[in-house]
Structure formats: structure tokens, C-alpha cells
Amino acid sequence: MxxxxxxxxxxxxxxxxxxxxxxxxxxxxxxxxxxxxxxxxxxxxxxxxxxxxxxxxxxxxxxxxxxxxxxxxxxxxxxxxxxxxGVAQGDPMRGRFLSWMFWYSGVVEPVVIAHLCDLSHPALHASLRGMPEVEARLEAALAEGPWLMGDRFTTCDLMVHSPYVWAPHLTPESPAIRDWVERCRMRPAAVRARERDAAAMARLAA
CATH class of the missing domain: 3.40.30.10 (Glutaredoxin)
Known part of the structure; x- marks a missing residue:
């Protein structure tokens, strides 16, 4: 179960x-x-x-x-x-898939939280980088394909785009990133999930 x-x-x-x-x-x-x-x-x-x-x-x-x-x-x-x-074990692209997933949890989330809290320190930047570096990595990847893994949507896209939905003001002016975020956000599965959440919040508020 x-x-x-x-x-x-x-x-x-x-x-x-x-x-x-x-x-x-x-x-x-x-x-x-x-x-x-x-x-x-x-x-x-x-x-x-x-x-x-x-x-x-x-x-x-x-x-x-x-x-x-x-x-x-x-x-x-x-x-x-x-x-x-996902990408199956043994597929040469598995390493790239895992790298995006761990980059998100190990770099992107801490960088976003530090940015939102207005935290700045040379050690933080040396270890985690900052929002400009995150955006540069995304732009470089999206220049090679519509999704982070190239020609198909994966769990990497679902995870990495999520801060820009949670805090839309963080989305950079980059057309490539904005278009990618919108395509991720408007996937039918994402729309259904938001509708389910909205209904659940309404029940809680009742």
C-alpha cells in the first residue's frame, strides 16, 4: 500500500x-x-x-x-x-536526469530561500551561487530543447520550474525561461492539481 x-x-x-x-x-x-x-x-x-x-x-x-x-x-x-x-537506469541520460533533480534540491531551493530572505554572504554565494547563476543554467539548457532533458517533459521540469509558480515575481525576463515556466504551469496535470488544491482549501475554509 x-x-x-x-x-x-x-x-x-x-x-x-x-x-x-x-x-x-x-x-x-x-x-x-x-x-x-x-x-x-x-x-x-x-x-x-x-x-x-x-x-x-x-x-x-x-x-x-x-x-x-x-x-x-x-x-x-x-x-x-x-x-x-524519468530516465531508466543504464540509459546514458540517467546522469543528466539525476543531476537536474539534485541540483534543484541542493542548489535552487536554498538559493531561492536566501534570495527571498535577503540573505547575502560570500560563503553562501561561493557554495550555492545565486539567482543569476540559476537563470544562466536554465537558459543554457533551454537553448538546447524545449525541456530540461531535451525534447520531452520529465520530473526535472516539474520540480525545477516550481519556485517560479510559487513566487511568480522571481521569474526572470528571459523569454526562454518564461515560456518554459508557462508550458509547465499549464500542463493539464498541473491545472488539475491546482483545481484539486483550490477545492480542498475551500473545504478547509468552510
Missing amino acids: ITFYHSPQSRSSRILSLLEELGNPPEIVLVEVEIPRVMKGTGRRDPGNPHPEGKVPYLEHDGVGIWETSAIALYLTGLFPQSGL
Whole structure:
């Protein structure tokens, strides 16, 4: 049994979008939980959420917990290879696929958070780089194809474009990046996920 613990309009919304891309496999059960929403001062830690810090997303497969969004995204992509969202082990492009996924979690998210918090330090920049470097990497990749892996949408695109949907003002003026973000954002699976989240938030507010 696979259980996905989700809170609407949160970081786990990316995994909800991924489930839509996968065709909502019937063996995955979605459980909505509350989370503390620190910036809004709302929400709470849900006792029904097994995440060790009360966060989302959290995935449980036959009693084994998986946490961290990128890890869950990679796990599900590998579990459902027929989706074509990943790159199989042994394929020479697998290394590029993994590099984009780990670059997102190891560089992009920390850089975005530091930027939004107006944090600046030479050690941070030397270790993680900054928003201009992130944008340059994206422009270079998109000059080679419409998607980060070339001619097809993958989980890399789903993950890496997500900060620009969460914080649209961060999207640079680059036409290539803006077009890519919009194409990712308007995929039918992404639209359905946003609609599901909006409905869930409406229920919570009722």
C-alpha cells in the first residue's frame, strides 16, 4: 500500500501534480493533513501525519516512510516508469536526469530561500551561487530543447520550474525561461492539481 500525505497549496502540491501526470495510480491513497503555515500564522501539526517534523510531503510504501520532495518525486517516477517522466537506469541520460533533480534540491531551493530572505554572504554565494547563476543554467539548457532533458517533459521540469509558480515575481525576463515556466504551469496535470488544491482549501475554509 502507498499512502501520500498532502496539504493543499503547500510544497507537497508538486507531488500532487506528479500524481496527476502519472494518471493517479489507484494504488496510491491520498490523505490530507494539516500543517503549520508559519508565514500566515495558521494551521497546526496534525497528529495523523507521520512525518517526523509534521511537514509534507510524506510518502509511505508498505510501512516504509519516504520524505523530502525530490526523493519522493524520484521514487514515484521510478515506481511508474511507463509514465515516461524519468530516465531508466543504464540509459546514458540517467546522469543528466539525476543531476537536474539534485541540483534543484541542493542548489535552487536554498538559493531561492536566501534570495527571498535577503540573505547575502560570500560563503553562501561561493557554495550555492545565486539567482543569476540559476537563470544562466536554465537558459543554457533551454537553448538546447524545449525541456530540461531535451525534447520531452520529465520530473526535472516539474520540480525545477516550481519556485517560479510559487513566487511568480522571481521569474526572470528571459523569454526562454518564461515560456518554459508557462508550458509547465499549464500542463493539464498541473491545472488539475491546482483545481484539486483550490477545492480542498475551500473545504478547509468552510
